[in-house]
Amino acid sequence: xxxxxxxxxxxxxxxxxxxxxxxxxxxxxxxxxxxxxxxxxxxxxxxxxxxxxxxxxxxxxxxxxxxxxxxxxxxxxxxxxxxxxxxxxxxxxxxxxxxxxxxxxxxxxxxxxxxxxxxxxxxxxxxxxxxxxxxxxxxxxxxxxxxxxxxxxxxxxxxxxxxxxxxxxxxxxxxxxxxxxxxxxxxxxxxxxxxxxxxxxxxxxxxxxxxxxxxxxxxxxxxxxxxxxxxxxxxxxxxxxxxxxxxxxxxxxxxxxxxxxxxxxxxxxxxxxxxxxxxxxxxxxxxxxxxxxxxxxxxxxxxxx
Numbered sequence: 001x002x003x004x005x006x007x008x009x010x011x012x013x014x015x016x017x018x019x020x021x022x023x024x025x026x027x028x029x030x031x032x033x034x035x036x037x038x039x040x041x042x043x044x045x046x047x048x049x050x051x052x053x054x055x056x057x058x059x060x061x062x063x064x065x066x067x068x069x070x071x072x073x074x075x076x077x078x079x080x081x082x083x084x085x086x087x088x089x090x091x092x093x094x095x096x097x098x099x100x101x102x103x104x105x106x107x108x109x110x111x112x113x114x115x116x117x118x119x120x121x122x123x124x125x126x127x128x129x130x131x132x133x134x135x136x137x138x139x140x141x142x143x144x145x146x147x148x149x150x151x152x153x154x155x156x157x158x159x160x161x162x163x164x165x166x167x168x169x170x171x172x173x174x175x176x177x178x179x180x181x182x183x184x185x186x187x188x189x190x191x192x193x194x195x196x197x198x199x200x201x202x203x204x205x206x207x208x209x210x211x212x213x214x215x216x217x218x219x220x221x222x223x224x225x226x227x228x229x230x231x232x233x234x235x236x237x238x239x240x241x242x243x244x245x246x247x248x249x250x251x252x253x254x255x256x257x258x259x260x261x262x263x264x265x266x267x268x269x270x271x272x273x274x275x276x277x278x279x280x281x282x283x284x285x286x287x288x289x290x291x292x293x294x295x296x297x298x299x300x301x302x303x304x305x
Contacts, residue, residue: 063280107189172254180248196230
């Protein structure tokens with residue numbers, strides 16, 4: 001029940017006449033920093049590339065056509081599917097899905113462990129999970145590159161223990177990119193799942209155990225369905241930024257690990273960039289993210305009905 005005021009009105013009723021004005025700062029921030037940039041990118045995606053960088057205000061579908069079709073060096077050959085850009089997009093989806101699965105496999109046990117600790121120690125465990133992320137993402141990614149390079153601490157330690165005879169080539173591989181994405185976004189998986197598990201009523205598990213249900217059955221039939229919203233939220237929070245990441249592919253990967261975030265970032269650098277093509281790739285990426293969020297919204301609505 002809403003709290004009352006001295007005049008007998010609820011707080012919600014008291015502020016009802018001005019609620020739109022109270023939301024005005026939020027709408028201004030969202031409009032200025034989100035909607036306007038997205039609209040500008042959408043417009044730029046339909047413009048024509050200027051030779052020295054920038055755009056010419058001549059509307060066309062050339063940027064989207066370049067992403068999908070290959071028409072030869074001079075643009076007069078019969079159109080063929082441009083697998084180079086499509087493969088980059090598919091690789092980005094695969095890397096993002098791999099990072100999501102890896103974060104889930106590590107994040108769920110971690111979140112469950114923290115949520116089942118005594119209340120006075122949970123804050124310490126959460127602090128240990130989040131403290132590395134007080135450092136800038138660029139610095140953390142460079143540190144990861146230093147750690148796994150050919151003569152880095154990881155290879156030196158394995159050589160010293162006799163586990164390998166020669167340094168492992170980890171830099172400029174899909175494994176390095178996957179490791180960078182996992183390290184970058186693991187807390188985004190742990191925290192939502194922790195919030196769901198913390199609210200879980202463990203009396204359900206105890207009742208199932210009293211009825212001789214195996215532990216895996218309790219986890220699969222009781223725990224996972226109840227904490228499912230946290231798992232889905234964590235998967236989205238990892239998948240979406242991983243899909244558009246460019247620091248990990250740039251610093252830990254190479255030409256064979258190019259992702260769509262790197263492709264977009266490259267189009268806006270220097271005078272040789274292709275702004276319309278970068279904007280078109282951005283809109284394609286945004287469309288992919290919106291599709292994922294729509295599936296999440298539909299799943300949430302089905303769970304609530």
